[in-house]
Amino acid sequence: MHGYENARWTKDKDYLVDNLTKEGADIMLEVANGDQQKQIAQAQTMISNGVQVLIVVAISQDEAAKIVELAHKANVKVIAYDRLINGCKLDYYVTTNSTHIGELQASYLTSLKPKGKYALICGSKYDGNSMRLFLGQMNILHPLMETGDIQLVYSEFTEDWSSAEGALHTKHIFEQNTDSITAILAGSDAIADGVLEVLEERGLEGKIMVSGQDCELDNVKAIMNGTQTCDILKPLKEMASITAELAVSLALKKPLKMKFTYESNGKALVKSILLDASIVNRNNIENTVIASGFHTSAELNQ
Known part of the structure; x- marks a missing residue:
């Protein structure tokens, strides 16, 4: 996560952890508090510790491309949560429209x-x-x-x-x-x-x-x-639920049931799920x- 500057992000974190736990996932959670270099270092540590899928709330949408590059070297898939990561071959993106x-x-x-x-x-x-x-x-x-x-x-x-x-x-x-x-x-x-x-x-x-x-x-x-x-x-609960299901399916190499649209991040067309708000x-x-x-x-x- 990038940080908890308002209550909304605490809810995102709680919903994600809850849904991932229900799906049987082991969770590593790090918060970078607005520091992109710290977030890249946290991702590198997670990759070294054998994480299978990274869910990233990017601090800098351009600089976070480094996380995707590091992950792909280790065959780790990356899901951008809420914020698109630009200029890289990002795997998935889940957000509100x-x-x-x-x-x-x-x-x-x-x-x-x-x-x-x-x-x-x-x-x-x-x-x-x-x-x-x-x-x-x-x-x-x-x-x-x-x-x-x-x-x-x-x-x-x-x-x-x-x-x-x-x-x-x-x-x-x-x-x-x-x-x-x-x-x-x-x-x-x-x-x-x-x-x-x-x-x-x-x-x-x-x-x-x-x-x-x-x-x-x-x-x-x-x-x-x-x-x-x-x-x-x-729809934070729905976003968290879909992201958790996607992450666990990717980790277990199960077929994906969700439907995707495509969003351009300047380098690739990224498989995306855009949910509607109220x-x-x-x-x-x-x-x-x-x-x-x-x-x-x-x-x-x-």
């Missing part, structure tokens, strides 16, 4: 306010999922921009998926726009936290629509109290977040 997520965010906000000034804070410029998210948002926004109903007044990628970046870009949005903003589409809940912080300082909480992604506990509570408009619930709003928290077991009703009402 980020283009679809962007479409969900933009569709929901434009259904509420089909006219106005929209701003995008898209996510880390170092994560390929950010570009896919942006493309999904633009699939929905562009036709409305062409009719003049929506003005895109800001669109930037961040240095990382943090609340500090969310706050910084929100300040830039207000520096560049003196009149009212209709919506800010934030790439993640951490970024949305920074957006909400600046809106609160300016007395604009609940007056500007804000989207997020990941359904962090505080953000779902923000939807309940009307300060955040919507969120994205990723939109979460004030009216469907019970049927999405709580029903999936992602958060309990008790946690949300604390």
Whole structure:
């Protein structure tokens, strides 16, 4: 894993370990805490210790290609989890469809306010999922921009998926726009936290629509109290289950039952599984977040 900078990644880890254990796998788990060279060294140690399949959450999608090269020298298969690894002959990729997520965010906000000034804070410029998210948002926004109903007044990628970046870009949005903003589409809940912080300082909480992604506990509570408009619930249990099944099938050389599409990583067409996420709003928290077991009703009402 690359690190646990938000609660979402702890859930990924728990679901993966649980599913791999159920499949009868022996698990080696290492966390690199945002250090790509450390992650490469951890992978090398795992390969030396006889691991059969590597599941990698890449820190740098380009530099992590070294892990794939090392693994292939030892006939070890690599599954990229959530983030594609670029520039190598990667074996498999399991993720949520980020283009679809962007479409969900933009569709929901434009259904509420089909006219106005929209701003995008898209996510880390170092994560390929950010570009896919942006493309999904633009699939929905562009036709409305062409009719003049929506003005895109800001669109930037961040240095990382943090609340500090969310706050910084929100300040830039207000520096560049003196009149009212209709919506800010934030790439993640951490970024949305920074957006909400600046809106609160300016007395604009609940007056500007804000989207997020990941359904962090505080953000779902923000939807309940009307300060955040919507969120994205990723199918983390399903992602973990499919990844575990794939990993164990590869280790045991069993036939693969899952269906694949292909994603290009610049060097190869990678066998990929892209899962769809769900939109979460004030009216469907019970049927999405709580029903999936992602958060309990008790946690949300604390």
